[in-house]
Amino acid sequence: MSTKKPSSRKLQQQVKKEGRKPKEELTAFSKQAIISLTKEALGRIADQIDKGIFPTVEYFGASKKNVVYQKERGYTAIDSNASTIDGSHVASAKMLSMITYGLARFKEHMDNDMSMSLRDFYYLFKVKEILDLFDIKDQHETDSIINLSERIVRLQSRSIPREEFGVVSSPKGTFYGDVSITDSSNKRVRCSEVGEWGYFISSRPFDIVINEINIKAAVFIEKEAFARTLIELKIPETLKIGVGALFGQPGRNMRGWIRRLADEGIPILTLVDLSPWSIRIFSTIRNNSIELSNIRGLATPEARLIGLHTADFFAPNGLLKGISHALEDLDEQDLKCAIQNREVPAISRDEILQKENEAIIEKKKKGELESFKAFGMSLKALKKKYLDYMTIKIQEAGVKI
16 A cells, blocks of 8 residues: 555645545644643633632543543543632642643743653752742652643643643654654654664654555554564565554554554554453553543544454464463452453443453463464464464454455
8 A cells, every 4th residue: 555645734724625524633733823822821810810819720630521432432521520720729729830830831842942851841840949839749740730731721622732732752662664754853764764663653643744655554562572573574574564562551652643544544453462451552542541531633443453362372273272371370460450441431342352351351361472482483483473373363354465
């Protein structure tokens, strides 16, 4: 598959021109719009103070009343039950002051085309006068200020992601494959030609311009070591697929990148360990999360789980039946996680994930992607085993390779 696509901003303009309803994921925020919204938020607080009244700020939190689960969209935020930060209370006044200080720092950085990390923001509260005033103990406190700011500064009922404020995290996750992109530094690169891991996905994946795609599917893998093994064995080239390494639970950058590829028509497949934790990882890719339901463009409901499945090890014709002895016992925390999964809407209401979770509880076993090595094969034979497994699983997902 070879496609050339305009950037998200150009696509948004094209959609508007043609009179079509734009996808939520295509909406772009201009920097000037974000600066204006930030100034407005600060201005509302200042106006209340000038009028001699205690300032208040409303926002919609990630409560059950404000989040719904829909199979076709994942977790979606709704404006149902507003929370209030009331400046007439001591604790709320402190939080409101910290938010005001934070928004002012965001604006300063945006005005100067500068970004900051989550840790940078934490140390802005370590300035002696600020520390004496707010007594910040750890980064969790400043992270909560950022999360609240996302919910307070909104455009057309949409939360503004922290990345739009210039607050970015270190890249977590890579993508390897025959995909040509132009990144935010305006450099054009091919994801299969930028290092052994591929391209480290930017904290702002929606700013990436996708120029050309020559893959039939994208397989996102929980373990970076397993992804690297497939890359070293040239399996992406053989099957004409892209391989993404999630490095565990996917960050916002990887979820956004996965959504970008899905919007380009690329089948999204996921390969994870056989464990209750890995079920959560896949569910996050497909449905986003309750906590970040207010940030759009992070869910890919069309994503498919291609393994590891309990049937791989326990079915009569299971592809990994020969290494079922390599499975390990669930420990106390694994079992607790599996039981909690029963109460997670995106898992309990999904027939496949619910079935897998119950099978794990019944068998009291878990397995890792690395268990392929338990076949004890030569590298040549093991490569064929990987290829056979991947080919069958990808074809079962409805992708021709």
